[in-house]
């Protein structure tokens with residue numbers, strides 16, 4: 163009899179902090195949708211609501227954000243028949259393993275994480291790029307501005323999301339790679355400490371390509387919600403076109419075959435994601451021979467982005483009022499995610515010596 167091959171576990175999540183932008187789409191969501199088409203993967207996609215609490219907790223906004231991200235998942239093509247869709251806090255096993263794994267995580271390594279430093283700087287209102295913010299955090303006595311312990315232990319929680327499902331592939335954008343590296347380190351450390359092979363080491367996945375960093379429209383390096391430089395999946399055509407037409411550019415190339423400046427390189431990067439290779443080639447040639455007109459490039463880019471987002475936006479509108487459907491998807495997803503999580507948690511408890519006397 164032919165042996166049944168076990169499927170590889172794929173898991174990824176997005177924080178519930180607002181609507182999804184095309185950085186989330188190209189960096190993560192579009193990969194989720196593609197991975198479903200391959201039978202060798204078992205996919206779990208979730209909304210990270212606990213992670214959202216590490217910055218700006220607001221109960222009403224949190225609940226609305228979870229709903230909108232689930233809606234956007236479904237609208238972008240994540241199929242609940244093929245993938246498990248769930249909310250992080252619906253799996254309480256995650257919170258317990260988070261506590262347990264934290265016993266093997268050093269505060270030093272957490273404090274050195276780039277995303278922690280970045281968010282800590284923002285929380286304290288520090289604008290300098292100084293790397294030495296540890297003393298500012300420890301010495302800070304303000305009651306209104308603080309760096310909470312949840313922010314510090316953010317990577318432990320993310321590692322647990324992944325390890326509790328024993329996921330091997332974690333499709334994420336480039337900005338999450340340091341967190342994945344920490345996850346591998348924590349998994350290795352735990353396995354070595356207890357002499358077990360409980361947690362597999364997870365890796366990013368990009369269909370053979372490089373993980374992307376989608377740039378902002380303001381000439382900056384990264385599109386991000388807190389940067390205010392985003393194109394959202396829900397932006398209507400007019401808004402989207404306006405944002406693209408306003409994107410930062412420069413005076414134009416003055417010498418043939420010159421290297422594009424950052425804002426122009428950003429526009430080409432966006433075009434590579436949204437437009438056909440022929441279109442990109444056409445504008446690259448025009449840049450190289452100095453005949454390029456940025457207005458034309460932007461118009462084409464806006465056109466291609468509208469073509470991509472319009473059908474998603476239509477489906478968002480169709481799904482968003484259907485509470486019964488959303489509720490059913492999330493209840494079924496939570497059950498499946500909990501089943502796997504409970505198994506791993508009980509293995510971890512056993513390994514660590516947390517055993518019952520009754």
Ligand code: TYM
Nearest residue numbers: 174175176177185186189190210320323334335375376385
């Ligand atoms: P978050 O919510 O910041 O982002 C969600 C996903 O979108 C990707 N992304 C981008 N990719 C390319 N270019 C951009 N400009 C861009 N902006 C965002 C992110 O890389 C990510 O894949 N910590 C995670 C959430 C999380 C998670 C997990 C992910 C919690 N637990 C377990 C995977 C596995 C986060 O904050 O993503």
